[in-house]
Amino acid sequence: MTDLHPRSEDVAATQAEALGRLAAGLAHEIKNPLSTMAINLALLEEDCGRGEQGEPSARDKRVLKRVHTLQREIKRLETIVEDFLRYARGGSVDRAPADLVQTIREVLDFVELEDTRQGIRHHVDLPAGLPLVMLDTGAFKQALLNLCVNARQAMPDGGELIVRAVRTGQQVEISVTDTGVGMDPDAVERCFEVYYSTKKGGTGLGLSTTRRIVEQHNGRIAVLSEKGRGTSFSIVLPLLVEIHGKKEDA
Ligand SMILES: Nc1ncnc2c1ncn2[C@@H]1O[C@H](COP(=O)(O)OP(=O)(O)OP(=O)(O)O)[C@@H](O)[C@H]1O
Ligand SMILES: [Mg+2]
Known part of the structure; x- marks a missing residue:
């Protein structure tokens, strides 16, 4: 009808x-x-x-x-x-089966030099043998990079950047945690809004772009933060699994 x-x-x-x-x-x-x-x-x-x-x-x-x-x-x-x-x-993403751990490492390699210069130490915990994930690697790297840059900007006097990936069933959870300035509850509520920024010269498009990219990957993003202590973003993505002999997003 x-x-x-x-x-x-x-x-x-x-x-x-x-x-x-x-x-x-x-x-x-x-x-x-x-x-x-x-x-x-x-x-x-x-x-x-x-x-x-x-x-x-x-x-x-x-x-x-x-x-x-x-x-x-x-x-x-x-x-x-x-x-x-x-x-x-922004529009569409072009996804293909990809190695998520490798993709994360490439982003970390990219930010490491500048982070070290700013007194930020990396702690990385990534699993071996993770199944492939349907990724638009370019877009997904951008999404992660936005989180890493925010973390760096939250730690002007140095700190720790902890990046982990954990498999839970047919999903993988990636977390990017910093020990920086943190956010108050209002900022936590609003941080994904387009043009929300508390930074001088910030456009406030970083996190909304990240969220859009994550959703285009059938994933979800969440944040936990405490003023003065730090912030943790977590992204949950489906793993690529075999469904009736056909590979699909879990
Ligand atoms: N790791 C973090 N620690 C503390 N506050 C954060 C963190 N990440 C984001 N925020 C808060 O969320 C706001 C929005 O972040 P978003 O990345 O969207 O924009 P921005 O960083 O201000 O500007 P840009 O468009 O250059 O990324 C920030 O201005 C800041 O207040
Ligand atoms: Mg930003």
């Missing part, structure tokens, strides 16, 4: 999609004038920097200072627009 009356949640989903497309279009339109401004500011910077005798005059120095302020603000706007577009585009 054909349903002539679309359900209200279908209408809402279509409206949200249309709004998302409009917003992405708007963000895209903002990019062009921003790059024109950046180019002209770079030319102005060059003009003022050169000066008559090779040294900028006092007036040129004042102009240069303002040019640099404008350049910083343009960079900030560009980052906001880029992050938004990445989020809006």
Whole structure:
């Protein structure tokens, strides 16, 4: 039977999609004038920097200072627009059977150098012989990286980053725990919201992107945190198991 009356949640989903497309279009339109401004500011910077005798005059120095302020603000706007577009585009993932442990290790290798520099020690506990997981490895690495970067930012004076994966039946739970500043209950409640950020210069898209990627992998993400003590994010993913001779997500 054909349903002539679309359900209200279908209408809402279509409206949200249309709004998302409009917003992405708007963000895209903002990019062009921003790059024109950046180019002209770079030319102005060059003009003022050169000066008559090779040294900028006092007036040129004042102009240069303002040019640099404008350049910083343009960079900030560009980052906001880029992050938004990445989020809006997000769309689909392309999953294939993959080695989760290897994927986690690659992310940790990527962040280790900077973490060490900041006095953050890694403690890693990953199981051997874990069944494969259906992963879009690029997207999943991004999801984990967002958690690791947040953990680093929560430990400006160093600390411990504990990354574990534990198999429970047909699922695997990955946890990323830090001993950083932690969150108050309001932040715990809101941290996955788009644009929720308590950081200077933060866009607040990191965790909402992570959550979306995890859900695109048929997984769930949760957080536990205590102000002043630390934070733990946990992701539960289905393992790839044999169902009637066909491999499927558990
Ligand atoms: N490990 C953590 N420890 C403490 N607070 C955290 C942690 N992870 C996230 N938060 C809180 O959740 C907020 C949202 O995080 P999210 O990653 O979405 O955005 P952000 O880090 O502020 O900005 P960005 O878009 O650059 O990632 C943070 O601003 C912070 O208040
Ligand atoms: Mg973040």
